[in-house]
Amino acid sequence: MIARLLRSLLIVGTLLASCETVSFAEEIIISPRSITLPTDPFSFQSGTGQEIANSYCVICHSADYIYMQPEHSQEKWQAIITKMKHVFGCPIPQEQIAALAAYLFQQNSVSPLSQRPSP
Numbered sequence: 001m002i003a004r005l006l007r008s009l010l011i012v013g014t015l016l017a018s019c020e021t022v023s024f025a026e027e028i029i030i031s032p033r034s035i036t037l038p039t040d041p042f043s044f045q046s047g048t049g050q051e052i053a054n055s056y057c058v059i060c061h062s063a064d065y066i067y068m069q070p071e072h073s074q075e076k077w078q079a080i081i082t083k084m085k086h087v088f089g090c091p092i093p094q095e096q097i098a099a100l101a102a103y104l105f106q107q108n109s110v111s112p113l114s115q116r117p118s119p
């Protein structure tokens, strides 16, 4: 008797749970929402070396991460890129490091982050 009662309670519970799921699903279907994805204003800016940066630097972090860095000398950029290659495994070919260092050094002064209006 008790087993029977428990079984029917279980069935009612399951039915209730599935009804809830259905109405939840309906709610999702009948209330469409639109979202606007943010555009990425922080891709690498045009310039000689942009392609190298796009090929090898956004594998692990975004362009704005690099634009957020303080201003560095060209030698310092070269050292950072060399560190990315040898310590973290960035696959940039050795012969492209100097060109990329020149590009990143130049990007320091044209960073889209520094052109943002102050809040």
Ligand code: HEC
Pocket: 053, 056, 057, 058, 059, 060, 061, 066, 069, 080, 081, 083, 084, 088, 089, 090, 091, 092, 100, 104
């Ligand atoms: C294989 C992954 C990987 C790639 C590819 C890579 N990085 Fe990094 N980068 C890292 C890691 C890991 C850190 C360290 C983050 C931390 O310390 O929190 C880092 C940190 C940095 C920093 C912060 C300063 C520093 O010295 O730690 C700069 C600047 C930087 N990367 C620039 C670059 C540039 C430029 C490239 C393209 C040549 C590049 N990264 C490619 C993994 C990578």
